[in-house]
Amino acid sequence: QRQKYLYLKSGIYSLPLNLFILTVALTHCVYGFNFYQNLKFAHKFESSKQDSANDRWIEQRLNNFDSANVHTWKQRYFANNQFSTPNGPVFLSIGGEGPAGSIWMTKGHWVTMAKQTGAMLFMIEHRFYGKSHPTPDASLESLSVLSSEQALADIANFITNITAEYKLAGRKWIVFGGSYSGSLAIWARYKYPHLISGAVSASAPLHPIVNFDGYQEVVQRSLQTLGSPKCVQNLANATTEITSLMKTTAGRKILTSEFNLCHALSDDVLDNQYFQESVAGSIQDVVQYNRDNMHFEGHGPAFNISYICHILDDVNLGSPLKRYAEINRLTLKESNVSCLDSSYQKFVSDTKATSWDKATGMRQWLYQTCTEFGWFQSSDSTHQPFKGFPLKFSIQQCQDIFGIPSEIIYKGVQRSTENYGGLSVAGLVTNVTLYNGLIDPWSDVSYMAGTDVGIVSLIVPNTAHCAIMYPASDKDSIYLKKARLDVENAVKEWLGM
Ligand SMILES: *[C@@H]1O[C@H](CO)[C@@H](O)[C@H](O)[C@H]1NC(C)=O
Numbered sequence: 001q002r003q004k005y006l007y008l009k010s011g012i013y014s015l016p017l018n019l020f021i022l023t024v025a026l027t028h029c030v031y032g033f034n035f036y037q038n039l040k041f042a043h044k045f046e047s048s049k050q051d052s053a054n055d056r057w058i059e060q061r062l063n064n065f066d067s068a069n070v071h072t073w074k075q076r077y078f079a080n081n082q083f084s085t086p087n088g089p090v091f092l093s094i095g096g097e098g099p100a101g102s103i104w105m106t107k108g109h110w111v112t113m114a115k116q117t118g119a120m121l122f123m124i125e126h127r128f129y130g131k132s133h134p135t136p137d138a139s140l141e142s143l144s145v146l147s148s149e150q151a152l153a154d155i156a157n158f159i160t161n162i163t164a165e166y167k168l169a170g171r172k173w174i175v176f177g178g179s180y181s182g183s184l185a186i187w188a189r190y191k192y193p194h195l196i197s198g199a200v201s202a203s204a205p206l207h208p209i210v211n212f213d214g215y216q217e218v219v220q221r222s223l224q225t226l227g228s229p230k231c232v233q234n235l236a237n238a239t240t241e242i243t244s245l246m247k248t249t250a251g252r253k254i255l256t257s258e259f260n261l262c263h264a265l266s267d268d269v270l271d272n273q274y275f276q277e278s279v280a281g282s283i284q285d286v287v288q289y290n291r292d293n294m295h296f297e298g299h300g301p302a303f304n305i306s307y308i309c310h311i312l313d314d315v316n317l318g319s320p321l322k323r324y325a326e327i328n329r330l331t332l333k334e335s336n337v338s339c340l341d342s343s344y345q346k347f348v349s350d351t352k353a354t355s356w357d358k359a360t361g362m363r364q365w366l367y368q369t370c371t372e373f374g375w376f377q378s379s380d381s382t383h384q385p386f387k388g389f390p391l392k393f394s395i396q397q398c399q400d401i402f403g404i405p406s407e408i409i410y411k412g413v414q415r416s417t418e419n420y421g422g423l424s425v426a427g428l429v430t431n432v433t434l435y436n437g438l439i440d441p442w443s444d445v446s447y448m449a450g451t452d453v454g455i456v457s458l459i460v461p462n463t464a465h466c467a468i469m470y471p472a473s474d475k476d477s478i479y480l481k482k483a484r485l486d487v488e489n490a491v492k493e494w495l496g497m
């Protein structure tokens with residue numbers, strides 16, 4: 001049975017004419033991982049420590065696919081029955097690559113929908129993130145039971161167990177997620193349709209790919225659209241300037257001081273790549289989270305595209321390089337760190353640490369990208385302003401941190417595509433909504449067509465990664481407001497309301 005929504009025909013969700021190429025294209029939002037996002041992981045981990053009053057625990061099997069393995073562990077979840085009515089649905093928010101935050105149990109768009117439908121609320125934390133530790137550490141051996149498939153099987157067992165324990169038989173389960181957990185929501189509906197009646201998903205990457213160079217292409221387009229065309233030229237000028245300064249001792253001295261580096265920039269190629277990727281993160285983050293309503297979580301981006309383009313275009317601040325450096329300085333200040341670390345070796349040794357107090361998310365997500373998804377946001381495309389972090393650099397990281405060679409990455413990505421169907425899952429599921437914001441670089445690997453398939457595809461102009469999930473604001477565009485209503489109506493229809 002196919003969905004009959006044809007959103008693109010409504011004229012509200014319009015695609016730009018030069019639509020980028022679809023390659024075939026916390027709670028819970030995928031971070032491209034970079035220096036700044038690593039800081040955010042740390043922050044989220046801190047705030048999750050204060051959640052203990054709300055913690056509940058369910059026993060799960062260590063390896064869902066090996067009946068002979070009797071080991072179990074405790075997975076964290078939250079529950080809220082405040083809006084629950086006897087025959088209402090059960091909403092399950094699926095955790096992604098970070099700690100689950102209990103603030104989501106009373107806030108966010110899904111809570112609005114819970115009030116409308118009388119839903120019981122649960123949120124489950126993804127294995128290996130937050131406090132959900134299946135193993136004594138995050139060693140390579142332990143990580144062998146970290147995968148999206150294990151996480152989906154945890155969800156299936158959670159639904160079965162909780163339905164019995166909380167006496168919820170007969171009530172429909174709807175799953176929710178954004179970014180990686182949005183992909184999990186769709187895959188959960190695809191794999192376990194007898195347990196899950198529908199999925200509400202945001203910004204879900206559905207197309208595993210090793211070289212995700214399309215990411216920076218969308219960054220470029222979004223800067224052009226919401227900033228200025230000149231802004232991209234100035235950025236490209238600055239990154240070219242960096243490349244040439246890096247070649248000399250005098251040049252590296254300038255970069256060390258302009259970009260506030262913790263240690264003098266060396267001539268090591270990996271340090272240079274790590275430095276260029278880290279600085280690019282200060283722009284990418286702003287684009288990915290431009291003007292969203294994330295701040296209710298207690299943090300979020302301070303800047304927006306028009307602000308950073310204003311700086312990049314301001315001739316009074318000196319050369320384009322100096323303007324790029326100014327954005328880096330502002331970002332460091334905003335992140336409350338005194339200097340930018342450009343040591344690749346330090347990054348590798350930090351990420352190799354296996355104790356739970358050190359492995360707070362970055363290591364685990366990197367492992368999942370090296371073994372399942374790729375999604376390496378390289379600077380390989382010629383249609384974007386960044387330079388200096390080729391695919392080779394990401395592949396090197398998988399090798400240096402986990403000893404995972406290139407062939408294994410490609411095999412893992414191929415297997416994930418076979419397992420979940422890539423973008424073709426859109427035609428294989430029903431009762432699924434999928435939001436995408438057009439300025440979100442992750443939309444490049446999500447399902448972005450609006451044709452008559454199982455997924456109700458909501459493509460919202462000028463809007464960022466996962467923006468639909470956050471609490472509504474008066475400042476939201478009419479498109480975003482309409483998209484929220486469309487999701488609400490779809491869910492009510494699934495429930496026969
Ligand atoms: C649900 O899981 C708990 C452990 O977390 C277990 O004690 C209980 O027996 C399970 N209930 C059902 C109905 O399987």
Ligand SMILES: *[C@@H]1O[C@H](CO)[C@@H](O)[C@H](O)[C@H]1NC(C)=O
Nearest residue numbers: 236237238240241318319320
């Ligand atoms: C970058 O801009 C500066 C001054 O604004 C100019 O002198 C320089 O030639 C430009 N470099 C490139 C590679 O375009």
Ligand SMILES: *[C@@H]1O[C@H](CO)[C@@H](O)[C@H](O)[C@H]1NC(C)=O
Nearest residue numbers: 291302303304305306307308
């Ligand atoms: C953009 O960011 C700047 C700097 O933080 C802020 O002053 C401005 O109000 C923001 N603009 C919008 C439209 O949110």
Ligand SMILES: *[C@@H]1O[C@H](CO)[C@@H](O)[C@H](O)[C@H]1NC(C)=O
Nearest residue numbers: 043299333334335336337338
């Ligand atoms: C910034 O970091 C310093 C030192 O770690 C800390 O004392 C201070 O509270 C932090 N400020 C904010 C706003 O997080």
Ligand SMILES: *[C@@H]1O[C@H](CO)[C@@H](O)[C@H](O)[C@H]1NC(C)=O
Nearest residue numbers: 172196197198431493494495
């Ligand atoms: C899916 O939605 C339709 C209404 O569009 C509804 O009739 C059907 O029962 C839903 N499927 C499930 C499994 O709830």
